Amino acid sequence: MPATARASASAPTSRSPRPSSSSTTRSKVDRAPVLTRRDVASVALACAFARTIVRPDVALALERADEGAIRRAIRASLEREVPTSKCPAVLRLVFHDAGTHSASEKDGGMNGSVRYELSRPESFGLKRGLTPVKNAYDGLQGTAAEGKVSFSDMIACAGAYAVEITGGPSFLERVPIGRVDATSADPENRMPEQTLSGKDMREHFARSGIDTRDMVALAGAHTIGGKGFGDMYTFDNAYYVTLVADPWHKPNMTKDEASMAEHIGLPSDKYMREDAESMLWIKKYAEDQEAFFEDFVDAYIRLTKLGATFSTE
Numbered sequence: 001m002p003a004t005a006r007a008s009a010s011a012p013t014s015r016s017p018r019p020s021s022s023s024t025t026r027s028k029v030d031r032a033p034v035l036t037r038r039d040v041a042s043v044a045l046a047c048a049f050a051r052t053i054v055r056p057d058v059a060l061a062l063e064r065a066d067e068g069a070i071r072r073a074i075r076a077s078l079e080r081e082v083p084t085s086k087c088p089a090v091l092r093l094v095f096h097d098a099g100t101h102s103a104s105e106k107d108g109g110m111n112g113s114v115r116y117e118l119s120r121p122e123s124f125g126l127k128r129g130l131t132p133v134k135n136a137y138d139g140l141q142g143t144a145a146e147g148k149v150s151f152s153d154m155i156a157c158a159g160a161y162a163v164e165i166t167g168g169p170s171f172l173e174r175v176p177i178g179r180v181d182a183t184s185a186d187p188e189n190r191m192p193e194q195t196l197s198g199k200d201m202r203e204h205f206a207r208s209g210i211d212t213r214d215m216v217a218l219a220g221a222h223t224i225g226g227k228g229f230g231d232m233y234t235f236d237n238a239y240y241v242t243l244v245a246d247p248w249h250k251p252n253m254t255k256d257e258a259s260m261a262e263h264i265g266l267p268s269d270k271y272m273r274e275d276a277e278s279m280l281w282i283k284k285y286a287e288d289q290e291a292f293f294e295d296f297v298d299a300y301i302r303l304t305k306l307g308a309t310f311s312t313e
């Protein structure tokens, strides 16, 4: 469905069809019977013995067995290296890696280049998120995932893990892997200024290939971190509930209340609520946390594919 159609005024009540399995449930990979290496070896041996030509099946079985082991190694390493206290910074890192994508220039995006962009002004505080991801990546050595997972894969997986352990949807096993890493920084000045108006922000995201619905769902990531949208380490829909409540314009506020409200959110969060098209989605997610979780997962997966080249392509 074209982006404009998805973002139309009636969109919040008419959701686009989703795959039959809920995005908050475990992936196919998890539910499928896990084949051990021995299973795969037996099949391969039997086929070779019978001189039967079944190589695609064997390859598929091998792939599945490998993927299960790779996914388990990723999760185990993230469990060791990413504490709840680092989750906001880890999730923010995903946006900074993917957000450099330009649909028209066909460059930038989710390629691990954020490692080479730490000295940029918009990258303040990102090292805090990068360190646990790097440790988790290094922790793959000696496991089934060694050499099979790129740094950008690990950033994408770490962000999903951060969402999961702060109480958000569980979808780590649905994050695609196989991205090819960049070896240098992406072009500069691609990240949005926090002073952009709601309309300018929509246009900015559209240039990266992200429509309004995805943009609003992704901005809900600000529910974690220190910007005053509910609990710092709880991934819920408090971001939207706060935007709808509009604490910045309450009548008869005392000076103290007004100055406290000033500390909630970034200018861009406040401007987003003033944009009618964004507000449709903000209201929907404020009323329906499950809808937010579903849309966040879909938008997140799209975000982590922006500009990415996969090694199987």
Ligand code: HEM
Binding pocket: 087, 088, 089, 091, 092, 094, 095, 125, 192, 193, 194, 195, 201, 218, 219, 221, 222, 224, 225, 226, 227, 266, 268
């Ligand atoms: C809409 C445009 C966005 C702008 C202008 C923006 C800007 C910022 C800025 C300036 C901060 C630092 C706030 C501070 O510590 O004072 C921040 C924090 C954060 N951003 Fe965004 N962001 C945007 C969208 C996103 C998206 C799409 C994601 C992820 C999907 C994201 C994830 C986060 C997270 C998790 C934090 C908290 C980090 C922490 O507390 O360490 N942001 N954002």
